Amino acid sequence: MKDWDYGELFEAINESYEEFLANGRGEKFAVARAFNEYANMGKIEDIITGVAIGEILASHDKVFIGYIEGITGWLSEVGKKDLKNELSDGEIENLLGRIATVIRDLRNKPIDSNPVA
Incomplete structure (x- = not known):
């Protein structure tokens, strides 16, 4: 990760x-904007973005099925080997734990079939 510190990216x-939520346009809008703001920055950065967005979505009452399928499917493919040489051992273990939690939480969320933000 060339431009971000591990914790710094989650915080940002x-x-x-x-x-975006404070702009009053709702949770779906804020999620979409935050995701787009940090997408396509690099492999590790994209994984962290997926986890951070997944954690945000897990706090919502319902989650759009497209997010559930996309995030859980993609994060299910992430392994320790994908994170080596980019993160410390502690960060890797933390991130893998967060990935597992996001996958579990999103799969157990009620589905929102309306994608409109």
Whole structure:
């Protein structure tokens, strides 16, 4: 990760979400904007973005099925080997634990079939 510290990126994504949410357009809008703000920055950064967005979505009452399928499917493929040489051992273990929690929590969320933000 060339431009971000591990914890710093999680914090920035959450702050962006809160700022977009404060604009009064709703949770779906804030999630979409925060995701787009941090997408396509690099492999590890994208994994962290997926986890951070997944954690935010897990706090919602219902989650759009597209997010559930996309995030859980993609994060299910992430393994320790994907994270080596980019993160410390502690960060890797933390991230893998967060990935497992996001996958579990999103799969157990009530589904929102309306994608409109």
